[in-house]
Amino acid sequence: MIESHLTVGETATFSKTITETDVVLFSGLTGDFDPIHVNEEYAKASAFGRRIAHGGLVMGLLSTTASMMSRRSVERGSKAVSVSLGYDKIRFIRPVFINDTLTARYIVEEIDPLAARSRSRVEVLNQSGELCLVGTHVMKWVAQDATK
Helix, strand or coil: CCCCCCCCCCEEEEEEECCHHHHHHHHHHHCCCCHHHHCHHHHHCCCCCCCECCHHHHHHHHHHHHHHHHHHHHHCCCCEEEEEEEEEEEEECCCCECCCEEEEEEEEEEEECCCCEEEEEEEEECCCCCEEEEEEEEEEEEEHHHHC
16 A cells, blocks of 8 residues: 555645747647647637647646645655556636636545555636636556666
8 A cells, every 4th residue: 555645635736827938839849830829810710819829738737736746745755656647538628828827726536545546636727717627637656666
């Protein structure tokens, strides 16, 4: 049995303003140059009326909150390393635009010490408090000596 040293209901948050640079760098990193992300004239004629950030970029903010939980666990004495088993049921509720300030929120919902897993609700909200992304994250807690 491996303990995560986290509690149900515990939350981590991370905020970031999505910039033009973020979108350009993400396009270069992933190769996703879809015009809805990089072409202002094209995007103006879309249902969104302007360019939108990549869904993967928005979802990437959740990595920070998961890492915050992992570090918190180690600081509390956990003898395990956390690894992501994946994100389930991710839904993009509303678009994210350049200059939106997003807050990623990670809320522990379930801890299973026997399976050495935790399940958490993940959300990303914009500066108006509107939900942009929702889903579930599953974390696996691995004994440190198993990683050597």
